[in-house]
Amino acid sequence: MKILGLLFVCCFLVSCGFEPLYVQKKEHGAFYYNSKFDTSITQEMAQIKVGVIADRFGQQLRNNLLDLLTPRGTPKKAKYRLEVELLDKSVTQQALRRDITATSERVIYKVGYQLLQNSDVLVSGDSVAYVSYDILANPYSTTMAQKKTETDAAKIIADDIALRLGAYFHSQQSKKESLNNDF
Numbered sequence: 001m002k003i004l005g006l007l008f009v010c011c012f013l014v015s016c017g018f019e020p021l022y023v024q025k026k027e028h029g030a031f032y033y034n035s036k037f038d039t040s041i042t043q044e045m046a047q048i049k050v051g052v053i054a055d056r057f058g059q060q061l062r063n064n065l066l067d068l069l070t071p072r073g074t075p076k077k078a079k080y081r082l083e084v085e086l087l088d089k090s091v092t093q094q095a096l097r098r099d100i101t102a103t104s105e106r107v108i109y110k111v112g113y114q115l116l117q118n119s120d121v122l123v124s125g126d127s128v129a130y131v132s133y134d135i136l137a138n139p140y141s142t143t144m145a146q147k148k149t150e151t152d153a154a155k156i157i158a159d160d161i162a163l164r165l166g167a168y169f170h171s172q173q174s175k176k177e178s179l180n181n182d183f
Contacts, residue, residue, distance in 0.1 A: 041169045045069050048115070048165070049078035057109070057150055058086060064158030069165070081116045084161070087126065094132070106132040109153045113161050115168070123168045127160045129153035 048069050053062045061084060066074065069082070088110040093102035108130055115123040131153045133145035 041166065041173055044079075044169045044172075045162075045165060046072065047075050047079035049074060049081050051081060051083045053084050053086070055086065057089075057154055058084070060151055060154035061111070061158055064155050065161060068158055068162040079117065080122070082113060082161075082165075083116065084111055084113045086110075087112045102135055104132055104134045106130065107149055107153065109157060111157050111161075115165060123165060125164060127157045127164075129156040129160075131156070 046069065050062055050065045050069065053059065065082065065084070086109065088108070090108045092106045092108075093104075094106050095103040097103060108128065111127045111129075113123075113125060113127065114121050129152075131149040133142070133149045136142050136145065
């Protein structure tokens with residue numbers, strides 16, 4: 001039964017046009033595991049230098065971006081520069097008790113980013129993370145919950161930015177291929 005379910009999922013993915021984001025097929029075979037891959041998208045992403053981001057949240061965000069974009073280390077001569085800035089952090093109290101004290105807080109982090117090549121802006125946008133934590137009776141536990149949500153928000157935003165940059169490089173690769181195929 002498990003094999004039948006796995007076969008169904010594989011057939012569904014093949015039929016829906018699923019393609020990996022960070023690699024391109026060199027040959028147009030039936031399945032991805034049979035084909036050779038062009039990893040130029042990941043190589044382009046590895047040419048991004050991530051700028052310094054202020055505060056502890058910025059440090060965590062930068063570390064996550066470095067892990068996602070340049071896992072083999074920062075490039076010696078970067079082709080691109082990624083500038084990231086925390087635009088807004090808002091905290092809203094939720095779930096009020098009868099004595100009007102909150103039992104949880106919702107934190108919204110909004111970050112702006114720009115991918116630059118020389119002085120040209122290639123990609124820019126905003127990324128938002130919504131996280132929350134419970135306010136507990138023990139102040140230490142509440143502080144640790146706050147730190148955990150900050151770490152989680154940095155990871156969410158880094159994943160979002162890396163995905164958007166990957167989509168940009170994927171679209172550029174697709175444009176190059178369509179131009180080459182037209183001639």
